[in-house]
Amino acid sequence: MGETVRWGILATGGIAERFTTDLLTLDGAEVVAVASRTEASAKAFADRFGIPRAYGGWDGLFADEDVDVVYVATPHHAHREAAGRALEAGRAVLCEKALTLNAREAEELVALARDRGLFLMEAMWMYCNPLVRRLAELVRDGAIGEVRTVQADFGLAGPFAADHRLRDPAVGGGALLDLGVYPVSFAQLLLGEPDTVHAHALISPEGVDLNTGMLLGWDSGASALLSCSLVADTPLTASVTGTLGRIDVPRGFFFPERFTLHRAGHEPEEFTSDDDPHSFRHEAAEVMRVLRAGGTESPLVPLDGSLAVMRTLDAVRDRVGVRYPGEAPAARA
Numbered sequence: 508m509g510e511t512v513r514w515g516i517l518a519t520g521g522i523a524e525r526f527t528t529d530l531l532t533l534d535g536a537e538v539v540a541v542a543s544r545t546e547a548s549a550k551a552f553a554d555r556f557g558i559p560r561a562y563g564g565w566d567g568l569f570a571d572e573d574v575d576v577v578y579v580a581t582p583h584h585a586h587r588e589a590a591g592r593a594l595e596a597g598r599a600v601l602c603e604k605a606l607t608l609n610a611r612e613a614e615e616l617v618a619l620a621r622d623r624g625l626f627l628m629e630a631m632w633m634y635c636n637p638l639v640r641r642l643a644e645l646v647r648d649g650a651i652g653e654v655r656t657v658q659a660d661f662g663l664a665g666p667f668a669a670d671h672r673l674r675d676p677a678v679g680g681g682a683l684l685d686l687g688v689y690p691v692s693f694a695q696l697l698l699g700e701p702d703t704v705h706a707h708a709l710i711s712p713e714g715v716d717l718n719t720g721m722l723l724g725w726d727s728g729a730s731a732l733l734s735c736s737l738v739a740d741t742p743l744t745a746s747v748t749g750t751l752g753r754i755d756v757p758r759g760f761f762f763p764e765r766f767t768l769h770r771a772g773h774e775p776e777e778f779t780s781d782d783d784p785h786s787f788r789h790e791a792a793e794v795m796r797v798l799r800a801g802g803t804e805s806p807l808v809p810l811d812g813s814l815a816v817m818r819t820l821d822a823v824r825d826r827v828g829v830r831y832p833g834e835a836p837a838a839r840a
Contacts, residue, residue, distance in 0.1 A: 512795045515574035515598070516541040517565065517589055519552040522603060523580035526630075527556050529787040530578075536791060542568035565589065569596035576626065576794060579603060582672060583679030584831070587612040590627070594619050599626035601794050604692075605684040608831055610817040617810045626803045628794060629813040631692055633761040635789040638780045639696075640807070642747075642754060642766055646697050650768060652751030654697055657731040659690035659760060662718075662741030673737055674713050676831050681715030683820055683829070687735030689761045691823075692816050693745055694723060694731035700815035702726045708827035709738070716829050723819070759784070 512535060516523055519541065530536050538558050543549040546563025553561035562568050568577065569592055576599035579589045583605055590602045600620070606629040607613040620627035633639055646654060663686065667673045673680050695701070701723035709718040717738050723731040734741060745760035746753060752770035756763050762784040768776040782789070797805050804810050824830065 510535045510799070511537050512798055513537050513539045513573055513575045515539065515568045515571060515577045516552070516558070516580065517568060517577055517593070518580040519543045519548045520580060523552070523578070524555075526578060526580065526787045526791070527552075530791045531556065533788055533791055533795070536795065539573045540568050540571050565592060569593050569598060574598055576601060576798060578630075583608055583684050584677065587616060590616055591619055594623055594625050594627065597623070597625070599794075599798060601628050601630050601790075603630045605629075605679075605688045605820060606813045606817060608679050608684070609834060610814065610821045613814055613817040617814060620803065620810070624803060626794070626798055627810060628797075628805045628808050629810075630790060631688075631808050631813070632787055632790040633689060633692060634696060634808045635793050636762060636784065637782050637789065638763045638766060638778060638784070639761075641778055641780075642756070642763075643696055645754065645768065646747060646749070650752065651747065651749030651754060651770070653727070654729050654747060654749045656729065656748045657694045657697060657745070658733070659693045659731070659745035660734040660736075660741040661686040661689045661743055661761070662734065662736030662739045664740035665737050667737055669711075669713065674711055674715055674717075676714050676829075679831060680713070681711075681717070681829060682719055682735040682737045683716050683823060686737070687719060687721070687733070687823070688816065688820065690731075690733035690735065690745070691721070691723075691819050693760065694733060695812065695816055695819065697747060698725055698727075698729055698731065701731070701819060704819060704822040704826065706823040706826040708829070710827065710829065714829065716824075716827055719823065719827060721823055 540560040542562040549561035577593040579602040590600045703724035705722040708716040718736040721733040743758045745756040756766040765779045
């Protein structure tokens with residue numbers, strides 16, 4: 508692949524707008540096409556961003572030979588079909604989080620990408636954030652000793668009406684897949700897949716989780732206390748404690764502006780970055796870096812890691828009794 512990476516954008520909602528805005532600030536990134544359920548929506552998006560082609564439907568985008576990589580920004584329930592069809596058409600894919608509705612769908616996508624030798628990455632922008640990468644590096648290098656606890660939360664006050672997509676089980680609604688994926692991914696970035704999963708949730712009349720607490724455990728003795736909510740404005744903070752110290756991340760832990768390392772006998776050490784923490788640039792740049800190198804998976808957001816997170820999310824839903832339409836009961840882990 509040449510220096511210019513040609514993108515196609517699938518869906519035209521708020522997350523697609525934010526991603527495209529940041530993508531267009533990257534050298535060598537070109538957005539050549541956009542698709543939506545309606546031609547009018549695609550055309551309005553194309554006009555806003557100066558995109559040459561707009562498709563009312565997915566097929567035109569997937570068949571567009573000028574598209575190197577498709578960014579899938581649809582709701583969760585459409586990820587499996589959208590990303591799968593893009594891969595079948597020979598396109599590389601960056602797919603929004605959570606990767607799919609469940610682990611079975613994620614396994615199908617990963618198998619398809621690997622079988623076709625095509626790039627696939629979950630859009631876990633947190634993993635590409637320079638400060639999150641630095642935090643993980645410090646933990647790996649033993650700066651706080653052996654990790655014993657992780658705490659993280661992501662909650663919004665709402666209230667969300669009964670007809671809001673976040674409360675619609677048909678589109679993968681609930682706190683877990685939209686918000687809980689962040690604290691779970693944060694914990695698993697540092698500790699890997701848990702050996703035990705416990706959870707408790709407030710369930711809406713529609714059957715999705717509104718407020719969920721999770722306790723993950725590892726055979727090493729480490730544990731993670733995590734939460735997500737659609738009914739409470741939680742601190743949005745994270746903390747990692749080890750045998751030799753602690754790292755605290757203030758509000759907005761998944762796009763941090765700073766974090767503080769505490770160690771016995773040392774003054775607190777603050778880490779900051781000049782990069783815009785809210786930017787999707789780092790995520791898009793990682794996709795382009797791997798594609799230019801001829802790779803099919805990102806070491807920052809490995810597919811095996813995304814599969815492990817999906818298995819944990821499945822286990823949480825199994826514990827609290829949330830199933831989406833058409834799903835079989837999750838296998839108890």
